[in-house]
Amino acid sequence: MSEPLILDGAATAKAIRAEVAARATKLKEAHGITPGLAAVLAGDNPASVTYVSMKRKACAKAGITSFEHVFGADATQEEVLACIHQLNADPNVHGILVQHPMPKGLDEDEILATVDPAKDVDGIGRASLGDLVLGHPSFVSCTPQGMMTLLKRYGIDPAGKHAVVIGRSVILGKPMAIALLNANATVTICHSKTQNLAELTRQADILVAAVGRPELITGEMLKPGAVVLDAGYNRVEGRGHDVGDCHFESCAAVASAITPVPGGVGPMTIATLLEQTVAAAERSVGK
Numbered sequence: 120m121s122e123p124l125i126l127d128g129a130a131t132a133k134a135i136r137a138e139v140a141a142r143a144t145k146l147k148e149a150h151g152i153t154p155g156l157a158a159v160l161a162g163d164n165p166a167s168v169t170y171v172s173m174k175r176k177a178c179a180k181a182g183i184t185s186f187e188h189v190f191g192a193d194a195t196q197e198e199v200l201a202c203i204h205q206l207n208a209d210p211n212v213h214g215i216l217v218q219h220p221m222p223k224g225l226d227e228d229e230i231l232a233t234v235d236p237a238k239d240v241d242g243i244g245r246a247s248l249g250d251l252v253l254g255h256p257s258f259v260s261c262t263p264q265g266m267m268t269l270l271k272r273y274g275i276d277p278a279g280k281h282a283v284v285i286g287r288s289v290i291l292g293k294p295m296a297i298a299l300l301n302a303n304a305t306v307t308i309c310h311s312k313t314q315n316l317a318e319l320t321r322q323a324d325i326l327v328a329a330v331g332r333p334e335l336i337t338g339e340m341l342k343p344g345a346v347v348l349d350a351g352y353n354r355v356e357g358r359g360h361d362v363g364d365c366h367f368e369s370c371a372a373v374a375s376a377i378t379p380v381p382g383g384v385g386p387m388t389i390a391t392l393l394e395q396t397v398a399a400a401e402r403s404v405g406k
């Protein structure tokens with residue numbers, strides 16, 4: 120097999136962030152508004168703290184104002200819901216993101232369902248997920264939408280292909296499977312109770328790994344020429360960077376195209392969040 124095409128999420132995200140910045144400037148000039156994104160973080164999960172900080176920095180570079188609401192791990196449901204209601208009513212906030220996962224004592228589903236769907240730029244509230252299933256225009260969960268954008272920008276059309284999605288989380292696996300279905304792929308979803316995983320992954324023209332298990336997928340589990348999208352972001356002790364769900368070297372030896380970790384799907388997540396925030400701000404002025 121020849122060298123695979125590297126689906127360069129870092130470079131693609133950079134281009135998207137420049138487009139977002141231009142749209143933010145235009146909004147400011149034409150309507151006097153600056154897009155605003157509010158992040159709600161509860162608890163002290165170090166990865167979540169890092170991701171919120173990455174989002175803050177990306178907003179600053181794109182001309183988006185960021186607001187942060189940080190709660191301790193002992194925050195009550197009522198406190199967080201009151202914050203969401205306040206953000207829903209704030210005209211300077213066009214997008215709200217609730218950093219996942221919330222601490223155990225909080226009902227994340229209810230918190231997400233309280234976000235105004237017009238501001239659900241993270242795309243994981245009930246209304247947004249419902250719209251995705253119904254095929255209505257909606258904000259889509261940022262990682263799946265980022266992967267769909269990556270496929271599009273590299274000219275890879277899922278129509279008629281067999282896509283196998285490993286993982287069924289609300290944030291990744293389920294919305295990715297629906298997005299691929301909406302793009303006319305034939306979709307199989309695998310999860311922890313799936314029997315004979317490798318038998319199914321070997322049938323995939325497009326394989327999406329979104330399971331949170333470092334290097335679970337190896338080259339021998341792939342069909343030669345498969346397109347591999349690795350949405351894993353596992354922290355593994357002794358490795359200086361996040362580790363994907365796919366074993367990169369063995370998968371790259373078989374795949375026709377593959378996302379690296381880091382530098383693949385991760386940067387597309389944040390670029391999509393910015394893109395959906397600026398879109399929410401544009402909609403607020405009727406654009």
Ligand SMILES: Nc1nc2c(c(=O)[nH]1)N[C@@H](CN(C=O)c1ccc(C(=O)N[C@@H](CCC(=O)O)C(=O)O)cc1)CN2
Nearest residue numbers: 170217218219261262352360361381382383385386388
């Ligand atoms: N409310 C949300 N919570 C979570 C989401 C989400 O989209 N919305 N996704 C993940 C984590 N995440 C953003 O929150 C995220 C993960 C990874 C990256 C990223 O760019 N990773 C880099 C590597 C970074 C590093 O090693 O320092 C990469 O892959 O190149 C961005 C965002 C869970 N929670």
